[in-house]
Amino acid sequence: MGSSKKGKTKIDWLQKAREHWSYKGEKRPPFAIEPKENQRSVWDFPRPPIIEKVSKTVIVNHKDTRIVDSRNALAVLETASPPTYYIPKDDVDMNTLITMPNKSSMCEWKGNAMYWTLKEMINVPVAWSYLNPFSEFEALKDHIAFYPQHLDCYIDGEQVRAQSSQFYAGWITSDLVGPFKGEPGTGHW
Template sequence: MNKKRKIEMNWLQKARESWSNTGNRRPVFAIEPKKGQRSVWDFPRPPIIEKVRKSVLVNYQGERIADSSDTLAVLETASPPTYYIPKLDIDMSLLVQIPGKTSMCEWKGNAIYLALKTMTERSVAWSYLNPFPEFKELKNHVAFYPQHLECYIDGERVKAQNSDFYAGWITEDLTGPFKGEKGTEHW
């Protein structure tokens, strides 16, 4: 193994081990879910993928970007689900890759970022072109930021997670507090 790869593997291992809450025990500050609700503090770490067959829509100023009933939700401790829509259900002609903008997730791999062709200065989505093997299902899927778009699940407009980086979709069936909110900094 070359030196660069060894450093990368060490970083990944440390990042994966740095989170103390793994969904096994809900912290005392977590909101108790009511009937029909789920606490994001019960979601696991490492994250899991859940298949979603509900209607998922993404619009920008009334223009349809995505429409799917075959999405994947990534569930991770403390975060609202992030929805990944198959590229086949997205009008990809409306999106453009942002040159040079990438990030690394310790679980999913290297992400690229996308903007609307009419608004290229702001990321509205991201995708994993070659996700790590544990998340290979995310290949050919795109996740959208509800902070910048109108996103719906079964007709319910989702609320955006309080973050410039994270893009969880908050719906009425979830309880928090959600990662990025006051009090979650050390979890």
């Protein structure tokens, strides 16, 4: 009986979290910045999120060490957030990373996340992945996403700016306009 109740509580939480948003990419809020030519508004990204294949070169460095060099990334696009980039493990120097066994989180769309750190920054999460993502995000299996807050991340040579957050890890490029989730005053989004 306890297991059934726990399962129902988790399902209720997921459903409530998924329905929480008023804006779902169909209409921009009045405070959204109007995109210029060759720009995209994060308020046009959908909710639920979608996955977009990325053929641009994605580089992730830490100091003088190259961690990622990929042209096979996946970007998750979600209302109000800059894209997060997921890199196939085959394009990641896995010798630079170790798992953080006591850190995890739950995404209402993707499932349970595990976290990674650099061997030389043992207590700082620099990446995360989904060992068993929900079926809608199965494409993210065997991919790792990186925090630009702690690393030097580039898309086609442009260094990205980190999303203003210690939890969210969107990559802000010059072709995106917000405001972005995580900035001061956005906690109610």
